[in-house]
Amino acid sequence: MWKKDEAPDTVPAPRPEPAPTFERVVPPRPAGERATIGRSIAINGQVSGDEDLLIQGRVEGSVNLKQHAITVGPEGEIKANINGRVITVEGRVQGDLTALEQVILR
Numbered sequence: 001m002w003k004k005d006e007a008p009d010t011v012p013a014p015r016p017e018p019a020p021t022f023e024r025v026v027p028p029r030p031a032g033e034r035a036t037i038g039r040s041i042a043i044n045g046q047v048s049g050d051e052d053l054l055i056q057g058r059v060e061g062s063v064n065l066k067q068h069a070i071t072v073g074p075e076g077e078i079k080a081n082i083n084g085r086v087i088t089v090e091g092r093v094q095g096d097l098t099a100l101e102q103v104i105l106r
Helices: none
Strands: 035-037 042-048 053-055 058-072 077-089 092-094 097-105
Touching: none
Parallel strands: 035 053, 042 058, 053 058, 058 077, 077 092, 077 097
Antiparallel strands: none
């Protein structure tokens, strides 16, 4: 009837699965999109980065984006030396402009 000698069937305990790891992926910016310094922004110091830039506000100091396009918008007021790949000026600039490809004055 009852057999004490037999061990009950043992079910192995489930192993915990390792927690998934996530890597932050930043999508590339679409062509034509650029960073903007807005009309109400005033910067005193050095501006540098790794993307195209539109300046609508005020900057005093230096703007250094040697491999990227820099546009000084119609409302931009710059008292700085500007270094970029292509520099387009629609506003006011006091300083030296150094471009790898071209400077456009509008």
